[in-house]
Amino acid sequence: MSMRQRLSALALDTPAPAIAAFVLVALLPLFGLAGYWQQQLALIAIYTLICSGLNLSFGYAGELALGQVAVFASGSYISAILYQHGVTDILAGFAVAACLAAVTGLLTGIPGLRLSRWALALVSFFYVLLVPELLKLFESETGGTAGLAGILAPTFFGWPLGTTGFYVVAVVVTLLWLLLQRNLIVSRFGQFLRILSASPTLTESLGGSVYRLRVQAYVIGALPAGLAGVLYTYLTGFVSPEAFTLHMLIALLAATVVGGAASVWGAPVGAAILVLGPLQLKSFEEYSTLAYGVFLVVIGTAFSGGLAGLARKFRDRALPGRGSQGTVERPADLSIPGTRMVVAGVEKSFAGLRALSGVDLTVEPGTIAAIIGPNGAGKTTLLNLVSGLLPADAGRVELAGRELTGLRAHRVSRLGVGRTFQTPVGLGSMSVLEVVESGRFRKGDIGALSAVLRLPKYHRVRKADREAAVAALSFAGLEHAAAQDAASLPLGTRRLLEVVRSVAGEPSVLLLDEPAAGLDDNELRELGMLMRRIRDAGGTVVLVEHNVPFVMDVADQVFVMELGRVIAAGPPEVVRRDQRVIDSYLGRRGRREPDDLDSRTT
């Protein structure tokens, strides 16, 4: 490993500088830090926890889940109530607050997440507005508008925790949470969240349940807000509804966006700006909501990655070679276990329009079957039905005798259906290797717990994913691009990359939706070669394509569709002489030679 790669790995893989910074902050009392500044740093730790929860659901998963303040309030009040009932141990407070946060997260997340993103934003806003009302409703326990006071000295395993002890606990808990969150973010789960924010459809087709991922991100994101509530109560010694307002939510949102919403280490930066920034000056106080709003708009539009995004850009410039770490020398063998796919009597209508009327087709392993037909013939609808993105009205789809009909897309994907889309989805800052690894996610579970705790299973799965991704890249002759930013690739290579991603998942059937669109001659040749290699390795390939010469060159079987029906099927040399096909494509019965089809791109 060269010195540059070593530096790169250090900066990207090891959060050593961040750990060192936190340890230094935790040790500051030894150097005389006390009183006001100790309080301010503890407050930064508390806001860091809330911002990091927002990072997970809002920054990474792209959900407008804004109920953090309600969860923060629940943690804060439950620790105060426990204290008043004689439970003073801060760890007990953390445990109960975390459970309550998970329950509150589930109760507030599930209704909103079942609906659309905006519904979630509205529902979570509603919960924040509801907090003061709920506190008034349970006045006997919560103290109503007056709140609860005198919560002064927590204990730690029975030992009284002084102000310095509390400060150290706040910093250490925050660091531990950020480390766990970082482990989660680099795992399959974290990658899925990044894909989810770019495209829920792609997430499903890679085997991730969008609904489950959303709920998980929201619930896990609620946990640090619950912990923050406990710390807040013990820091201030008192809780009241005034601390949990919409103003607070907007300020925290601004801090999250400024620090970098999709960044683990942006949270402490945003929180520090929130606590120490100029808006804390008395003269600015009355304008703070306005200023946070302006912050949100300016930073959100000018630097979408926040300060962490800017830092990342500088780092990438100074330490190029992202994604090269972990490349294996000898790629593992790649197996493409193609199986027989049967589509029988499939029908689909959209509000009275019959997109598919009784489609039958069978594709054998080790073959390329192409589906061609004019615009609106129903080709993409058929792929969407097979891959579970649309339910069929009638008929069935089977893979190796196993019925797929009626299953959701992520379940279909997990049963072996890989697919690409007409328009490759841009995946932010993922490297080529990471994109290909994501094709493996449908094999086995997401493994969030083993990733967070870095159990041996996590390392095993990660190694297997990486080896298979490298093998798939070298299978396609793209291993040289492994470290590149996937978004920076030309269209042709991005289309090949989509195919390679599916190949890495060892699909039983591979559905390619117009992979040749927009490719030049060289790129077409490469795509054709890759498809033949997949077929020769045993793959079952289904290709929907408008480029007829390309189809006639690569396909073993051609199915021609028109108005939702298969009007002709057979080997290319048979189909190209079929009168109905010539009519359908050329629209002039019998007046053209069949060979005209060979130059046709519909």
Ligand SMILES: Nc1ncnc2c1ncn2[C@@H]1O[C@H](COP(=O)(O)OP(=O)(O)OP(=O)(O)O)[C@@H](O)[C@H]1O
């Ligand atoms: N979600 C939808 N809602 C309503 N109508 C739809 C929907 N999806 C497809 N259709 C209609 O179903 C018919 C078949 O569309 P489909 O996209 O499957 O055709 P296609 O053969 O893939 O066309 P193209 O080659 O242009 O992609 C079209 O008339 C289309 O307008």
